[in-house]
Amino acid sequence: MAACNRPDANVPPSVRYPNHVAAGGNAPPAGEIKNPLAADSTNSADGGKIFSAMNCDGCHGGGALGWVGPSLVDGRWRYGGTDGALFQSIYYGRPRGMPAYGGILSAGAIWKTVIYIRAQPLPVTVPTESFK
Amino acid sequence: MSVRLWDSRVPQADRYHYDMRIASVLLLVLLQGTSPQDDGQWTMPGKNYAATRYSGLSQITPANAARLRPVWNFSTGVLGGHEGQPLVVGTTMYVVTPFPNVLYAFDLTHEGYPLKWKYRPEVSPTALGIACCDAINRGAVYGNSKIVYNLLDGHTVAVDAATGRELWKTQIADMSQGETTPMAPFVAGNRVIVGPSGGEFGIYGWVKALDLATGRILWTAHNMGPDSLMLARPGFGRYVGDANIGVSTWEGDSWRRGGAPVWGWITYDPQLDLIYFGTGNPGPYNTEQRPGENKWSNSVLARRPADGSLVWAYQFTPHDSWDFDSNAEMILTDLVVGGRMRKVLVHFDKNGFAYTLDRVTGELLVAEAFANVTWAKGIDKRTGLPILDTTKTTGASRGNVKGICPSLEGGKSPASPSAYSPRTGWFYTATNNLCMNFEAAPVTRIPGTPYIGASTPYMPGPGGNMGEFIAWDAARGRKVWGIKEKYPVWSGSVVTAGDVVFYGTLDGWFKAADAKTGRQLWKFKVGSGVVGAPISFKGPDGKQYIAIYAGIGGDWFLLSGDVRSDDPADVRPPADFAPDLARHTSQGGIVWIFGL
Numbered sequence: 001m002a003a004c005n006r007p008d009a010n011v012p013p014s015v016r017y018p019n020h021v022a023a024g025g026n027a028p029p030a031g032e033i034k035n036p037l038a039a040d041s042t043n044s045a046d047g048g049k050i051f052s053a054m055n056c057d058g059c060h061g062g063g064a065l066g067w068v069g070p071s072l073v074d075g076r077w078r079y080g081g082t083d084g085a086l087f088q089s090i091y092y093g094r095p096r097g098m099p100a101y102g103g104i105l106s107a108g109a110i111w112k113t114v115i116y117i118r119a120q121p122l123p124v125t126v127p128t129e130s131f132k
Numbered sequence: 133m134s135v136r137l138w139d140s141r142v143p144q145a146d147r148y149h150y151d152m153r154i155a156s157v158l159l160l161v162l163l164q165g166t167s168p169q170d171d172g173q174w175t176m177p178g179k180n181y182a183a184t185r186y187s188g189l190s191q192i193t194p195a196n197a198a199r200l201r202p203v204w205n206f207s208t209g210v211l212g213g214h215e216g217q218p219l220v221v222g223t224t225m226y227v228v229t230p231f232p233n234v235l236y237a238f239d240l241t242h243e244g245y246p247l248k249w250k251y252r253p254e255v256s257p258t259a260l261g262i263a264c265c266d267a268i269n270r271g272a273v274y275g276n277s278k279i280v281y282n283l284l285d286g287h288t289v290a291v292d293a294a295t296g297r298e299l300w301k302t303q304i305a306d307m308s309q310g311e312t313t314p315m316a317p318f319v320a321g322n323r324v325i326v327g328p329s330g331g332e333f334g335i336y337g338w339v340k341a342l343d344l345a346t347g348r349i350l351w352t353a354h355n356m357g358p359d360s361l362m363l364a365r366p367g368f369g370r371y372v373g374d375a376n377i378g379v380s381t382w383e384g385d386s387w388r389r390g391g392a393p394v395w396g397w398i399t400y401d402p403q404l405d406l407i408y409f410g411t412g413n414p415g416p417y418n419t420e421q422r423p424g425e426n427k428w429s430n431s432v433l434a435r436r437p438a439d440g441s442l443v444w445a446y447q448f449t450p451h452d453s454w455d456f457d458s459n460a461e462m463i464l465t466d467l468v469v470g471g472r473m474r475k476v477l478v479h480f481d482k483n484g485f486a487y488t489l490d491r492v493t494g495e496l497l498v499a500e501a502f503a504n505v506t507w508a509k510g511i512d513k514r515t516g517l518p519i520l521d522t523t524k525t526t527g528a529s530r531g532n533v534k535g536i537c538p539s540l541e542g543g544k545s546p547a548s549p550s551a552y553s554p555r556t557g558w559f560y561t562a563t564n565n566l567c568m569n570f571e572a573a574p575v576t577r578i579p580g581t582p583y584i585g586a587s588t589p590y591m592p593g594p595g596g597n598m599g600e601f602i603a604w605d606a607a608r609g610r611k612v613w614g615i616k617e618k619y620p621v622w623s624g625s626v627v628t629a630g631d632v633v634f635y636g637t638l639d640g641w642f643k644a645a646d647a648k649t650g651r652q653l654w655k656f657k658v659g660s661g662v663v664g665a666p667i668s669f670k671g672p673d674g675k676q677y678i679a680i681y682a683g684i685g686g687d688w689f690l691l692s693g694d695v696r697s698d699d700p701a702d703v704r705p706p707a708d709f710a711p712d713l714a715r716h717t718s719q720g721g722i723v724w725i726f727g728l
Contacts, residue, residue: 055575058332058582059261068582069261097261099580 035083037111039118047116050109054101064120069098073120086114170629172670174220175274177316178549179626179667181400182464185551187668190629191676192728194646197632197653200726203677204245208721210234213663213685215547216271216316217624218723219279220669221293224248225679226274227723231255231267231284237296241672245725249296256307259285262580263312264332266685268663270397270547275319275344282313288326290347300347304328304340308580311335311393318398319344320407320437327394331412331457334583337392337429339409341440353440355392355411355428356382362428362442363435369443370434370493373427381425389577390422391415392429396459396546401475404492406434406443408464408477410546412457417586418572420527425450430458432479434494444494446516448481453526454507454570455540455588456483461549462491463559467607469497478606480550480561482542483518485511488606500609502602503543503563504593507536526586532571539568539590541620547686549624549665550604551633556647558612559604560633562621565593566709590709598710601625601635601643603650613650615643619710622690624665626678634678636662638690639716642680642724658682658724661717663690675727683721 037043051057051064059069070078079089090110093100101110170188179185192200208214212230219226225238225245235251260267263284272281278290278299286305291298304326305311310333318325324342328335337355342348353363356378366375374380379387393412400407414422414429430449435442449456462477469476469488477491484505488498499511507525508518526533541564544550550561568590575585592598599621603612623636631647638661644654661684668678684690 052573053576055578055581055583058575058584062587068264094261096257097259097263099261099578104578 033084033087035087035111035114037108037115039115043112043115044119045116047112047114050105050113051116054105056113059097064117072117073122075122083114083118086117087111090114170670172220173222174217174667174669176219176319177217177271177273178397178399178461181320181402183397183399183461183549184463184465184554185549185624185626185665186553187626187628189668189670189676192628192632192678193630194632194651194653196728197644199728200644200654200656200678201728202656202724203727204725206236206238206245206723208234208236208683208723210683210721211685211719212267212683212721213687213690214681214683214721215268215314215663215665215686217665217667217681218679219272219274220667220679221274223672224293226272226279226293228269228272228281229721230269230683230685231260233269233281233283235272235279235281235291235296251291251296251298253283253289253298253301255283256285258307259312262307262310262333263314264329264582265687266690268314268547268686270314271316273317273319273324275324276322278344280317280319280324280344282315282317282326284312284314286311286313286328288313288317288324288342288347290344302342302347302349304342304349309333309335310580310583315395316397318400318407320400323350323437325398325407325409325437327409329393329395331391331393331415332582332584333580334389334415334577335391335393336388337390337394337411339394339435339440341437351440353435353442354378355394355431355433356387356390356426363440364442368441371442371444373445377427381427383423386422389415389583390426390429394459397461397549399462399464399477400437401464401491404475405436405438406491407437408432408434408462408491410458410460410462410479412459413452413455416575416577416583417455417526417588418528418574419451419453419525420529420572421574421585423451426452430456432458432462432477432489432494434491446489446494446496448479448485448487449483450517453524454483454536456481456542457546458482460542460544460546463550463552464491465552465554467557469607476606478552478559480544480559480604482538482540482544482546483507484538484543486604486606486609488609498606498609502561502604502611504537504565504567505543506567526570526572528572528574528585530572532569534569535567536570537567537593538564539566540588541566541590541687545622547663548622551625551627553627553631553633553647555629555631556603557605557607558647559606560625560627560635560647561602561604562623562625562635563600563602564620564622565595565598565600566590566620567593592709599637601645603647615645615650615652619713622686623662626666626668628668628676634666634680636664636666636680636682638662638684638713640682642666642682642726656726659722660684660720661690661713671727677725677727679723679725681721681723684717684719
């Protein structure tokens with residue numbers, strides 16, 4: 001199990017999203033993976049740098065508030081909001097324009113990005129919007 | 133005119149010659165300053181080759197416009213921003229939706245205008261994440277019995293105008309490089325002219341010509357790089373640029389990822405045999421990664437449609453520091469400028485200046501601000517260069533540069549095409565009154581991902597109104613009248629021989645004004661903000677109608693204020709400057725037709 005603490009040991013098989021749909025509702029094996037890194041401020045800060053350097057903010061906006069790509073800090077997840085689901089979204093890409101960063105980013109860098117995203121504050125939920 | 137395009141019995145093989153004749157007649161008429169007899173159709177995005185968006189129909193007038201009423205509407209079933217305009221060919225109206233780019237054909241001869249057919253192409257949803265600015269489409273063009281339009285995922289399709297059958301489909305753009313294709317193709321003779329979006333993705337900008345009959349790519353001309361790839365030969369025609377100016381005005385090989393997309397409108401002068409189009413911003417936004425003038429980004433280019441060769445070019449914003457794309461329409465007409473009749477091209481640039489150029493030579497005749505401008509003090513007519521306020525120049529080492537006007541949405545959005553009336557001699561255009569701060573940062577290009585490098589929050593400009601619809605005298609470079617609007621005005625316009633001009637607003641009004649005075653004549657709430665362009669056509673019953681899309685979208689900021697209902701957008705900064713827009717509109721595409 002010691003190997004599991006090395007980020008790169010948790011890389012899922014290198015296939016892209018269209019080959020990786022959860023057929024019959026069975027989660028693909030990669031969905032089981034856990035974040036081996038600590039969700040601390042150092043990793044979050046590193047993830048924030050990666051978020052900008054890899055042009056994530058180009059689509060998802062500064063602070064991941066959303067632009068062309070959806071906000072990643074509104075608490076709403078199309079493809080699952082667990083650490084493992086976020087890892088998969090980044091690693092494999094998603095079908096509406098999210099590129100696959102597996103092969104561009106190391107697993108450790110992806111995990112740090114996940115930590116950064118999850119560290120961002122969520123807006124206050126306002127189910128009723130009133131106008132004056 | 134001896135032949136009416138309305139007549140569907142016209143031999144289709146003659147359509148090209150036919151269009152050429154119509155264009156010649158129109159040109160003659162413009163020279164004479166009188167209105168042509170209108171065939172009642174709307175077969176290309178800008179109504180005619182000159183893109184005047186002028187309808188010769190005159191039943192609707194300032195005297196009766198108050199009686200306009202909706203006669204028909206249709207939900208497109210699509211939520212994305214509904215830019216562009218329908219076409220009317222014969223007795224059929226054609227509507228292209230935003231992604232998934234469905235093409236509807238409505239039969240105008242039957243009550244309720246039922247569908248003749250609809251064409252649903254396969255479009256890759258990957259395009260949704262690569263299109264910078266919503267999943268929009270700017271419309272189709274008719275040519276030789278075909279409806280031709282672009283799919284968002286980098287394909288051009290031609291569909292049989294009678295049956296809806298797909299005739300050809302050609303891949304023109306590469307999404308893996310960040311290219312998408314929402315622009316409206318243009319047909320000049322047997323050439324279909326197309327270009328890509330992707331100024332925010334570091335593409336290598338180009339324009340291509342396809343064979344209208346087969347869809348085969350006939351030539352590709354890049355907007356920068358070596359002369360051989362720009363199809364430029366200094367000394368040929370009026371092109372007098374230095375050799376390989378598309379390389380020498382960039383640092384290193386930065387031209388290879390320098391943007392300069394072609395996502396706006398194209399015009400054609402059949403007598404000069406030149407097409408005109410604007411190019412978009414150089415990439416990335418961080419200017420320090422591309423020292424030099426960055427030719428021919430932010431420029432107008434004149435090319436031969438037959439082989440693409442570059443005849444002349446003029447750059448509006450050299451070494452663009454503010455994302456001032458020049459993709460807005462280049463309207464062609466003849467005006468008396470400085471006491472001389474000139475063949476001109478008129479262009480409202482994102483940079484806030486309206487330009488009147490000699491379209492034979494590219495000579496700058498008039499350049500005056502039509503919007504609030506702080507980045508430049510004016511345009512030097514002798515050199516053609518802007519007189520910069522250097523405190524507004526941006527770059528990663530310059531930090532957060534504040535108070536730049538207009539914002540990068542433009543003094544006018546290129547997505548909001550203007551109209552020109554030969555009766556008044558004036559141009560009619562939507563404008564935006566927004567400013568921005570601009571904080572640039574170094575950025576690395578990863579193909580298929582954004583290549584931007586700047587944070588650019590917007591704020592309203594001075595005066596309390598974020599938009600204005602104006603009439604512009606392009607011979608003198610001055611505003612004639614203006615109608616102030618609370619929100620930025622993002623719609624196109626149409627002006628008619630009845631001297632009525634139409635436009636829409638982001639808060640969901642469709643309006644008619646007196647083209648001579650700017651007096652508001654009529655308005656109607658169309659259900660969603662208007663970012664489309666109205667058209668005027670004659671129905672099979674002989675009556676004049678006006679059609680317009682409702683359906684807000686087309687840019688991130690247009691969704692500010694949480695106008696989305698299916699998926700609330702985050703309205704924290706920088707999209708927070710119009711927080712109450714959602715009080716007046718939400719997403720959703722509707723086609724409207726109005727008549728007396």
